[in-house]
Amino acid sequence: MPEVLTAPRVMTGDQTVTDGVVVIGDRTVDWVGPAEALPTEYVALPRTDYPGSTITPGLIDCHVHLGFDGGPTPAARLRSETDEQQLVLMLHSARDLLGVGVTTARDLGARAYLDVVVRDAIAEGLARGPRMIVAGPPITVTGGHCWFMGGEADSEDDLRRMVRTHHKRGVDLIKVMSTGGFMTTGSAPWYAQFTAAQLAVIVEEARRVDKPVAAHAHGIEGIRRAVEAGVSTLEHCSFVTETNERRFSEPLAARIAEQGIFVCPTINVNAPYVAELTGIAVGEHLKAMHEMGIRIIAGTDAGVDNTPHHQYLGALEYLVTLGFRPEEVLAMATTEAAAALGVDAITGRLAPGYDADLIVVDGDPRADIAVLGMLRRVIARGRDYLPDSGRFDVSAPGTPFASPEHTVDLQLLIEATRRRQA
Numbered sequence: 001m002p003e004v005l006t007a008p009r010v011m012t013g014d015q016t017v018t019d020g021v022v023v024i025g026d027r028t029v030d031w032v033g034p035a036e037a038l039p040t041e042y043v044a045l046p047r048t049d050y051p052g053s054t055i056t057p058g059l060i061d062c063h064v065h066l067g068f069d070g071g072p073t074p075a076a077r078l079r080s081e082t083d084e085q086q087l088v089l090m091l092h093s094a095r096d097l098l099g100v101g102v103t104t105a106r107d108l109g110a111r112a113y114l115d116v117v118v119r120d121a122i123a124e125g126l127a128r129g130p131r132m133i134v135a136g137p138p139i140t141v142t143g144g145h146c147w148f149m150g151g152e153a154d155s156e157d158d159l160r161r162m163v164r165t166h167h168k169r170g171v172d173l174i175k176v177m178s179t180g181g182f183m184t185t186g187s188a189p190w191y192a193q194f195t196a197a198q199l200a201v202i203v204e205e206a207r208r209v210d211k212p213v214a215a216h217a218h219g220i221e222g223i224r225r226a227v228e229a230g231v232s233t234l235e236h237c238s239f240v241t242e243t244n245e246r247r248f249s250e251p252l253a254a255r256i257a258e259q260g261i262f263v264c265p266t267i268n269v270n271a272p273y274v275a276e277l278t279g280i281a282v283g284e285h286l287k288a289m290h291e292m293g294i295r296i297i298a299g300t301d302a303g304v305d306n307t308p309h310h311q312y313l314g315a316l317e318y319l320v321t322l323g324f325r326p327e328e329v330l331a332m333a334t335t336e337a338a339a340a341l342g343v344d345a346i347t348g349r350l351a352p353g354y355d356a357d358l359i360v361v362d363g364d365p366r367a368d369i370a371v372l373g374m375l376r377r378v379i380a381r382g383r384d385y386l387p388d389s390g391r392f393d394v395s396a397p398g399t400p401f402a403s404p405e406h407t408v409d410l411q412l413l414i415e416a417t418r419r420r421q422a
């Protein structure tokens with residue numbers, strides 16, 4: 001139902017309009033501008049004023065896993081659940097994301113193409129959640145990182161077939177595990193999993209069916225090979241070494257910048273705790289990368305260990321503590337994110353014809369990014385979504401690593417740190 005929203009600040013993605021108005025139609029934004037210039041045709045529409053508030057584009061989480069529950073042992077749960085149980089969890093995760101103002105999310109690893117089912121259910125209005133962009137099972141080597149999602153492939157023929165099958169099943173992009181990861185027993189994040197030639201086959205085949213490739217890459221060699229193959233986004237990109245140090249490579253970063261590859265560092269609510277537990281300054285090279293011209297996007301790996309889907313804000317706050325201005329962080333979560341995901345013609349901005357994806361927050365996020373958690377309204381594709389209040393407290397801090405049964409990845413981190421110190 002068409003409506004006029006007013007607020008002292010409307011951040012469109014291109015500018016901040018003082019005493020601004022957003023006119024939303026059935027699904028899209030009809031008009032944006034200063035209140036004094038509102039065309040007469042909209043004056044009679046129902047109108048809601050939000051004094052003291054800011055209207056911004058809906059947020060985008062560029063890296064989530066709906067099938068992980070964000071508790072202490074998400075991988076174990078995923079592996080023990082049936083597809084039907086997974087589907088219930090994934091719909092729940094999607095609601096959680098929307099409840100904190102995430103109106104678009106990219107799922108970078110799910111089992112059995114359940115993410116395709118969830119994406120379509122949300123798009124059809126059968127379920128509530130953000131617009132989903134989905135990758136299906138991540139392509140990995142046999143026994144490699146997240147093999148239990150079903151994307152194992154080794155030979156070049158297998159890799160081609162896997163990309164083709166993913167395309168046939170309706171994914172939006174291809175995710176490849178260029179290195180090992182922190183979540184899989186027997187997998188180490190510092191080792192490359194595929195050769196450069198194998199990665200090139202994946203990218204070439206994906207390109208043939210017009211799909212971008214997102215590469216999970218922690219270790220330097222795996223990053224280098226993914227860059228060489230021409231992937232579209234690098235996930236994590238942490239420059240991690242065998243002793244769990246961060247060895248930043250400026251020439252490699254320069255190449256990432258030159259090729260226009262987006263980097264999603266998967267900073268999340270746990271960053272301060274990981275830093276404390278392991279002695280790693282999470283994101284320490286991000287400022288340098290940004291200054292070199294690398295386009296950084298916000299994504300949290302929501303769903304992984306101790307990273308619930310409703311704690312997106314913690315990621316943005318940490319990016320500010322790394323030294324980014326709130327406006328830059330907001331761009332990473334809206335305009336830049338939309339560009340990286342290939343949806344910048346429909347979302348990430350407030351402009352006529354764009355989908356009405358927006359949030360209304362109490363206060364000015366330029367002064368304090370935390371006000372993005374003070375939601376007064378969430379609208380996704382023109383439909384209101386009011387968070388299920390009481391089910392979770394969006395302002396509550398995380399419960400990082402509260403479980404006595406630390407997951408394998410954390411053990412790995414701590415052991416590697418000990419080796420370094422020895």
Ligand SMILES: [Zn+2]
Nearest residue numbers: 063065108301
């Ligand atoms: Zn991930």
